[in-house]
Amino acid sequence: MTLSPQSLPSLETSPIPGLVVVRLDRRDDSRGFFKENWQREKMLAIGLPDFGPVQNNVSFNADRGVTRGIHTEPWDKFVSLATGRIFGAWVDMREGDSFGATFTLEMDTSVAVFVPRGVGNSYQVLEDATAYTYLVNAHWRPGIAYPALALDDSTVAIDWPIPLGEAIISEKDQNNPGLDPSTAIPAKKT
Amino acid sequence: MTLSPQSLPSLETSPIPGLVVVRLDRRDDSRGFFKENWQREKMLAIGLPDFGPVQNNVSFNADRGVTRGIHTEPWDKFVSLATGRIFGAWVDMREGDSFGATFTLEMDTSVAVFVPRGVGNSYQVLEDATAYTYLVNAHWRPGIAYPALALDDSTVAIDWPIPLGEAIISEKDQNNPGLDPSTAIPAKKT
Ligand SMILES: Cc1cn([C@H]2C[C@H](O)[C@@H](COP(=O)(O)OP(=O)(O)O[C@H]3O[C@H](CO)[C@@H](O)[C@H](O)[C@H]3O)O2)c(=O)[nH]c1=O
Numbered sequence: 001m002t003l004s005p006q007s008l009p010s011l012e013t014s015p016i017p018g019l020v021v022v023r024l025d026r027r028d029d030s031r032g033f034f035k036e037n038w039q040r041e042k043m044l045a046i047g048l049p050d051f052g053p054v055q056n057n058v059s060f061n062a063d064r065g066v067t068r069g070i071h072t073e074p075w076d077k078f079v080s081l082a083t084g085r086i087f088g089a090w091v092d093m094r095e096g097d098s099f100g101a102t103f104t105l106e107m108d109t110s111v112a113v114f115v116p117r118g119v120g121n122s123y124q125v126l127e128d129a130t131a132y133t134y135l136v137n138a139h140w141r142p143g144i145a146y147p148a149l150a151l152d153d154s155t156v157a158i159d160w161p162i163p164l165g166e167a168i169i170s171e172k173d174q175n176n177p178g179l180d181p182s183t184a185i186p187a188k189k190t
Numbered sequence: 191m192t193l194s195p196q197s198l199p200s201l202e203t204s205p206i207p208g209l210v211v212v213r214l215d216r217r218d219d220s221r222g223f224f225k226e227n228w229q230r231e232k233m234l235a236i237g238l239p240d241f242g243p244v245q246n247n248v249s250f251n252a253d254r255g256v257t258r259g260i261h262t263e264p265w266d267k268f269v270s271l272a273t274g275r276i277f278g279a280w281v282d283m284r285e286g287d288s289f290g291a292t293f294t295l296e297m298d299t300s301v302a303v304f305v306p307r308g309v310g311n312s313y314q315v316l317e318d319a320t321a322y323t324y325l326v327n328a329h330w331r332p333g334i335a336y337p338a339l340a341l342d343d344s345t346v347a348i349d350w351p352i353p354l355g356e357a358i359i360s361e362k363d364q365n366n367p368g369l370d371p372s373t374a375i376p377a378k379k380t
Pocket residue numbers: 057058059068069071072073121122132140170172217224225226
């Protein structure tokens with residue numbers, strides 16, 4: 001059987017090299033919806049890399065205002081929502097011309113984002129009871145160190161819809177440093 | 191770094207050969223929770239097969255009472271919840287001694303089930319806004335045929351918490367046949 005072209009998700013590029021937005025084929029019916037959140041063959045057909053996920057994480061957010069990030073773990077991420085709505089924000093932490101470049105996007109359950117390693121990942125929750133789900137291609141380990149960026153860094157100046165003073169933020173995420181080109185992630189490490 | 195044993199999920203067998211229940215390490219905090227929903231290395235360590243997922247699906251259920259299944263697609267499934275609560279029900283459709291064996295389990299976000307191919311998969315939603323997420327190791331195609339079993343089959347007699355007369359069921363799922371040993375899935379096909 002051949003793949004009918006209309007069932008392919010569509011892909012949009014962003015100002016961050018390698019970070020792409022995927023519009024999914026969400027099918028709504030009287031029960032709710034069904035979606036292929038990630039489908040290897042179709043993702044390859046639209047140009048995503050064959051990134052080989054080995055782990056699927058879910059972070060559930062009880063309240064609007066939860067803000068997580070900006071984390072730059074050494075693996076690629078395919079991020080999306082099982083329910084709810086977020087404001088996603090990404091910062092390029094790789095050395096080179098695009099260091100410090102940002103991209104933001106309001107996401108509901110019909111959209112996913114592929115985030116290449118070396119790009120800081122974060123989000124702010126816009127609706128109570130938002131479930132964020134993502135695939136990664138390397139395993140997290142307790143105590144693993146990775147670069148993180150202050151949510152209120154004044155250089156990248158992310159325009160959070162909910163002021164950070166009203167946000168729910170982990171203790172860990174309240175102590176991250178500002179943008180510093182001397183800590184850019186070398187190309188060989190990405 | 192070695193894997194700390196306490197971070198491994200735990201595994202329980204069931205009356206259906208190969209169908210196992212996984213208790214996940216869900217970490218609750220002031221934001222909500224975080225969980226490794228599937229982690230290849232840990233799943234292998236506790237005895238799950240290296241099933242090689244190529245697709246991640248999400249089915250969102252607006253209302254308590256939605257009932258989906260009983261579907262026996264030709265691939266393995268690793269099923270879990272991103273939010274909400276369900277009553278899961280499985281029926282062995284493979285020829286042999288366990289043909290017709292059933293297993294049911296109330297699931298919240300801290301539990302997952304590995305469902306081997308040849309076992310019919312279904313669930314009833316116990317809470318509004320329940321998001322079901324699962325990984326499979328072969329791609330669905332439009333029009334693909336697979337065995338399905340009537341939700342109200344009197345032989346397997348699943349004890350649904352919500353009477354099927356009050357359930358929300360797709361048209362397709364209202365026309366499935368009853369249990370018939372002559373249509374058992376041959377071992378070579380599983
Ligand atoms: C990333 C990760 C974390 N954990 C544990 C460590 C903590 O006990 C708990 C929460 O970890 P945190 O680091 O606070 O999670 P969070 O701030 O949400 O950040 C992670 O999850 C975010 C999504 O929520 C990702 O965007 C980030 O890249 C990732 O670092 O889960 C795991 O058990 N496995 C993991 O893979």
